Amino acid sequence: MRAQLLVAGASQTGQPIEAVLFARRADLSPAAIRASGRPTVLLIGQQHGDEPASAEALLVLARELAQGELGALTERLNVIVLPRANPDGAAAGQRATASGIDANRDHLLLRTPEAQAIAGLLRDYTPAVVADAHEYPAVGAYLNKFGGIARADVLLQYATAAQVHEFVTRAAEEWFRRPLLDRLQREGLSSDWYHTLSVSSEDRRVAMGSPRPEIGRNAAGLRHAVSLLVETRGSDLGRTHLARRVQTQLVAMRSILDSAAARADDLVKLRRFIETETLAQACTGEVTVEAAATPSEYVLKLIDPANGADMPVSVAWDSTLQLQAVKTRGRPCGYWLAASEREAAMRLRGLGLTVQRIDEKGVVRGESFRETSRSAVADAPGAMLPQVETVPALLDVAVGSWYVSLEQPLAALAISALEPDTPSSYVTHGLVSGVTTVSRVLARPGFRLSPLP
Numbered sequence: 301m302r303a304q305l306l307v308a309g310a311s312q313t314g315q316p317i318e319a320v321l322f323a324r325r326a327d328l329s330p331a332a333i334r335a336s337g338r339p340t341v342l343l344i345g346q347q348h349g350d351e352p353a354s355a356e357a358l359l360v361l362a363r364e365l366a367q368g369e370l371g372a373l374t375e376r377l378n379v380i381v382l383p384r385a386n387p388d389g390a391a392a393g394q395r396a397t398a399s400g401i402d403a404n405r406d407h408l409l410l411r412t413p414e415a416q417a418i419a420g421l422l423r424d425y426t427p428a429v430v431a432d433a434h435e436y437p438a439v440g441a442y443l444n445k446f447g448g449i450a451r452a453d454v455l456l457q458y459a460t461a462a463q464v465h466e467f468v469t470r471a472a473e474e475w476f477r478r479p480l481l482d483r484l485q486r487e488g489l490s491s492d493w494y495h496t497l498s499v500s501s502e503d504r505r506v507a508m509g510s511p512r513p514e515i516g517r518n519a520a521g522l523r524h525a526v527s528l529l530v531e532t533r534g535s536d537l538g539r540t541h542l543a544r545r546v547q548t549q550l551v552a553m554r555s556i557l558d559s560a561a562a563r564a565d566d567l568v569k570l571r572r573f574i575e576t577e578t579l580a581q582a583c584t585g586e587v588t589v590e591a592a593a594t595p596s597e598y599v600l601k602l603i604d605p606a607n608g609a610d611m612p613v614s615v616a617w618d619s620t621l622q623l624q625a626v627k628t629r630g631r632p633c634g635y636w637l638a639a640s641e642r643e644a645a646m647r648l649r650g651l652g653l654t655v656q657r658i659d660e661k662g663v664v665r666g667e668s669f670r671e672t673s674r675s676a677v678a679d680a681p682g683a684m685l686p687q688v689e690t691v692p693a694l695l696d697v698a699v700g701s702w703y704v705s706l707e708q709p710l711a712a713l714a715i716s717a718l719e720p721d722t723p724s725s726y727v728t729h730g731l732v733s734g735v736t737t738v739s740r741v742l743a744r745p746g747f748r749l750s751p752l753p
């Protein structure tokens with residue numbers, strides 16, 4: 301077994317963002333790892349700086365891997381451990397990166413070098429499994445809203461964005477989450493679905509993790525990785541119960557590695573199947589460009605702070621295990637971007653998409669967008685969400701403008717970024733200047749293209 305330090309990038313204050321790759325190969329280059337025939341597992345810790353158990357657990361795991369204690373696993377897997385994805389936040393004890401942007405919600409726009417570093421690892425090593433280690437607050441909102449405190453040692457959720465392939469969802473549930481629940485139970489640890497509480501104490505609303513594509517958990521799922529969020533209890537507890545929190549993360553991460561090893565061949569086959577299917581789907585059928593949670597009911601298991609007794613509470617539960625389509629459109633062949641949208645083209649390339657430069661003038665059948673109104677986005681200052689109509693058009697494309705084909709494995713990321721009228725899109729966040737500089741292309745272009753290097 302060999303280990304190699306990977307410097308994935310540098311934080312906003314210049315701290316290195318370091319990962320370690322473990323593999324039983326002479327050649328540890330990205331191309332060799334991708335061609336290894338073995339799935340790669342990427343474990344990410346501390347995207348949020350004030351969630352220390354995530355990084356501590358991954359450091360323990362990296363040591364175990366380095367000392368050969370998990371030897372059987374590395375016969376079937378390549379493993380990348382990135383313990384501290386947000387070193388500035390960790391040093392300051394704060395959730396966000398130094399600029400205030402939440403790294404975990406930046407996996408589509410890639411505004412931060414921290415999210416760019418993770419995108420680089422995802423692009424270069426195409427992991428089949430991604431586990432993202434976090435911590436959740438045990439007291440504040442639970443006490444305020446329900447008079448209780450959190451009971452679950454760990455909250456779990458896999459990718460729940462509308463475009464995540466159903467086979468990836470099924471693999472996450474059957475191959476990973478169920479064995480993980482058994483493992484936790486054997487270790488005497490409790491778990492629940494991941495959720496967050498609305499701030500208001502006036503309602504009883506609790507929401508599972510969102511379907512938005514820019515969240516790390518979902519962005520990995522849209523890359524066809526089995527993607528698991530593991531949140532231990534205690535981001536508001538300082539160092540209280542830290543050993544238990546670290547141990548809980550370790551139990552979860554070892555279970556995920558064991559599941560990946562047990563399903564190594566299946567994971568490789570699954571990826572190949574979905575990539576082939578994705579390429580064939582371009583220009584056909586429909587795609588859900590925005591989805592919302594389904595309102596339902598749930599019983600949260602809390603603890604009575606007065607006596608430690610179990611305290612179940614009924615809540616209004618926004619479930620993202622069943623999504624409702626908010627907007628669907630025909631799936632285009634690709635997207636055209638004006639020459640002026642170079643920065644957007646570079647970000648798409650940073651995600652791992654192939655972006656092509658248009659080398660000769662041409663005409664192609666498509667749809668342009670017409671903006672009918674726009675509105676602010678609640679959780680994103682400065683963002684303006686457009687509403688649009690699509691207008692059938694023959695698109696005159698100029699030399700130097702850009703084409704993003706959907707005949708590529710990461711098509712779902714292009715759709716998430718470039719359909720303009722969603723809260724996550726490049727237009728909404730001003731990375732594409734408006735709805736007139738992006739269009740849907742509905743036929744395979746016949747003009748000359750060259751890949752953006």
Ligand SMILES: [Zn+2]
Nearest residue numbers: 348351434435
């Ligand atoms: Zn977190």
